[in-house]
Amino acid sequence: MPFQILTINPGSTSTKVAWFEDDRLLWKDSLEHSSDQLSQFANIASQFEFRAQEIIKAIEKHGNDIKTLSAVVGRGGLLRPIPSGVFRVNEAMIQELMEAKHGEHASNLGAPIASAIAQEVGCPAFIVDPVVVDEMDDVARVSGWPELPRKSIFHALNQKAVARRVARDFFSLPYEKLNFIIAHMGGGISIGAHKKGRVVDVNNALGGEGPMSPERAGTLPIMKLAEYIYTVKPERKDFAKKLVGKGGWVAHLNTNSGRDIAALIAQGNKDAELVLKATAYQVAKWIAQMAAVLEGDVDAIIITGGLANMNELVDLIQERILWIAPVFVVPGEDEMLALAEGALRVLSGIEEAQSY
Structure with a gap:
């Protein structure tokens, strides 16, 4: 009998939900939440009941019975650093997420909602590879300030x-046998060195590190940044938004859209052309840094995320990195399938769920 898997991915203004039979998508919905709907809640945790009910309505609309579920998988939120893999949702995890102990983000609701539905059914609830996955080598953690x-x-x-799909489909080998450099390019950009199944180094995509992206400033000249802080004395919230949310393309061109950038370039806008070239330049430079981390032993470079659909950007990056290793372009970010695949590995006995 195939496994029935429900996946849940809460975002700031929507909740994505999908139903899989093994790894075959049966349906998916993006449940949009208006600012009026969300404004009635004091914080993200208080949106729990509202979002859970919206998910139940979506399941009923598609004619599914939650009692047939084999597992429910939520997007992992901001937890303490944990290893890669599938984690069973437990009370300690739910408490930390609902209290926003490690930071507040809509994804914090993924595990609590998954657990609530799973408890009603009597099936397990999981999270898979949240953003806080930490497999870095100790040497990669050291900065110029011990603090x-x-x-x-x-x-x-x-x-x-x-990484698993490319390893399987193009190398016919397990991910744990290969070395990859992976550049995920979306609203933020993260570039990781994958060494035999471990991400031994990666830029902090939320921490002001790495290439600039559509919405994030990335690495900045540190003395100039200090001078700005002491001179302008920005409010903490405004300053954080300037780094993550209103940095990068938004700061330069007032848009986070690849289509807008392409249209501006087509109209002869030299600033847009320079910003796109600079983004490609910075991504390529970080990829080359990760080649050094892997000591030149790189089986492939993978470019993924929403911006991997932007041929102009991808071509500019590839011009600078093809000398390192073969490049595979895997556009988009099918997070719902990735969540289902994680649960399926556990349900099939391929992987054992970890405890938080």
């Missing part, structure tokens, strides 16, 4: 899922 060690926060779910 500020480098941290691993990146697009672990998509990077790991894409």
Whole structure:
């Protein structure tokens, strides 16, 4: 009998939900939440009941019976650093997420909602490869200030899922036998060195590190940044938004859209052309850094995420990195499938669920 798997991915203004039979998608929905709907809640945790009910309505609309579920999988939120893999949702995890102990983000609701539905059914609830996956080598953690060690926060779910697919489909080998450099390019950009199944180094995609992206400033000249802080004295919230949310393309061109950038370039906008070239330049430079981390032993470079659909950007990157290793372009970020695949590995006995 095939396994019935429900996947849940809460975002800031929507909740994505999908139903899989093994790894075959039966349906998916993006449940949009208006600002008026969300404004009635004091924080993300208080949206729990509202979002859970919206998911139940979607399941009923598609004619599914939750009693047939084999597992429910939620997007992992901001937890303490954990290894890669599938984790069984437990009370300690739910408490930390609902209290936003490690930071507040809509994804914190993924595990609690998955657990609530699973308890009603009597099936397990899981999370898979949240952004806090940490497999970094100790040497990669050291910065110039002991008080500020480098941290691993990146697009672990998509990077790991894409790595497994490329290893299987193009190398006919397990992911754990290969070395990859993976560049996930979306609203934020993370570039990881995957060494035999471990991400031994990666830029902190939420921590002001790495290439600039559509919405994030990336690495900045540190003395100039200090001068800005002392001179302008920005409010903490405004400053954080300037780094993550209103940095990168938004700061330069007032848009986070690849289509807008392409249209501006087509109209002869030289600023847009330079920003796109600079983004490609910075991504390529970080990829080359990760080649050094892997000591030149690189089986493939994988470019993924939403911006991997932008041929102009991908071509500019490839011009600079083809000398390192073969390049595979895997556009998009099928996070719902990645969640289902994680649960399926556990249900099939291929992988054992870990405890938080």
